[in-house]
Amino acid sequence: MVIYGVALLSFCMLAGVFVGDVLGELIGVQANVGGVGFAMLLLIVLSNLSSKRFKLKPMTESGIGFWSAMYIPIVVAMAARQNVIAALSSGWMAIIAGVAAVAASFAMIPVLDRIGKGGRSDS
């Protein structure tokens, strides 16, 4: 049933956000620390675990798949509710930060590609 997938996904999110809140409390940043990341790890672990012991039914999977597919539209809605006016007052910084990050990442590809091929044969 679709709701099983949605419920599993919801459980993972609540558990992850809870762990993130507790962790934030523990290290004293008064913020959620990596809650979404923990939720993702939990979902990966649970869905991989279940593929060995009891396979998730396609309908159950579609309950998760739907929300995965809603990712881009939700991000579009998120963009449409941002305080862009305030951001544009220092717009160059955002653009420079983005461009610099891409340039640095592109430059890193050949370096890592060489390391990966040199040490092991994992092609």
Place this chain on the structure above:
Amino acid sequence: MILDAFNAVLVQNGLITAFVFVGALVWVSYQLSARLTRGHIHGSAIAIALGLVLAWVGGSMTGGSQGLADFSLLAGVGVMGGAMFRDFAIVATAFGADVGALKKAGFVAAVSVIIGVVLSFVVGAVVAVSFGYTDPVVVSTIGAGAATYIVGPVTGTALGASSDVIALSVAAGLTKSVLVMIGTPLIAPRIGLNTPHAALIYGGLMGTTSGVAGGLAATDPKLVPYGAMTATFYTGVGCLLAPSVLFLIVRAVL
């Protein structure tokens, strides 16, 4: 009278109205992508850019801080794009990631994700500091935004950054996403991006899912699954590292 009734229906069912609105926005964006750019700029990137433009329009017309969501007719966009649904959808994307496949892909692919997050974060943070920001929360949010337009808002929300700083981080992530889409086919021959191995590393280093999907599709469609797979882990690792370890490092340094 009819118009009032219509208006009332849209306002009372705000979230549903938002689904229609965003659906239309995405459709228009994919049409623009296919017709004006012949698919070179991914439809999702255009949709997000249009969203930011509309947020700017909304902000300048209403004087509010929530972009389009400050129009009562489009208040549902605020719910749909709010933290709850956003985080829910992000967690759902992890479902596609197969740990076994990544393990098989090799240690380097996993390392590339971590290096990619840290590298983009550091570059973004350095740019923020060079523009005169000294608040660790602001610097970390912008650094996280240089990772992806998801890691930025998640980090910003977790650390309590203001909406305008979060918008900056989204803008940085969007710049990255669009640039990855446009730049990948141009630079691919120079950086040896023509094997599954290189594509795995590329996905891990770039991380922006739509950027990687669009960029690889324009370079060599056969490479898409490899890059997309490592990129799937990027946002999760970013959401894990940026508001925690990386923020603590920034706080210690500044």
